[in-house]
Amino acid sequence: DIVLTQSPATLSLSPGERATLSCRASQSLGNSLAWYQHKPGQAPRLLIYRASSRAAGIPARFSGSGSGTDFTLTISSLEPEDFAVYYCQQRNNWPLFGGGTKVEIK
């Protein structure tokens, strides 16, 4: 099975700062990776699909990059509503999730 490892587990930043989240796969995924934002009491929200394509309605400050085994989600300038948990998910036959990165207010 392909395992997704997200780092760091927690990212403490201030509004306006840049956030860089990593997702590493144990085997190559090509570009079959998605990123989700999850807030307490809400459904997860799709941000990025196919590693770098923004989902409909997602602000341009969110960007995804990478392919193969190393992927990155970047939030260029954190807004107050961006503090949440972020998950990567492989979008192949086994759509397992990474363990998540919590972006918290410093």
Next chain:
Amino acid sequence: QVHLHESGPGLVKPSETLSLTCSVSGDSVSGYYLNWIRQPPGKGLEWIGYIYNSGSTNYNPSLKSRVTISVDPSKNQFSLKLNSVTAADTAVYYCEIAGYWGQGTLVTVSS
């Protein structure tokens, strides 16, 4: 816009079967991977499994022996059954299609 809504008992006794239904509006369930995902309290998201093309299924190996996902295209719904539940199956359960998610439903396993 696609809308999904999970429904089913919020309380299930240990050793019994958890049954949930996802009702879909705004698009047909046909042709999509229809996923179930859960989040235990204080933990991350866990993919349970999917059904595709009204028959092909794929399940998380850790749950495979206890899970059945089915679809009813005539009702535009798909369902999850998880048998022999324990307290470890207590979680918020979500259904998902192509990036659209339901709001989730909390299922507690307790006697």
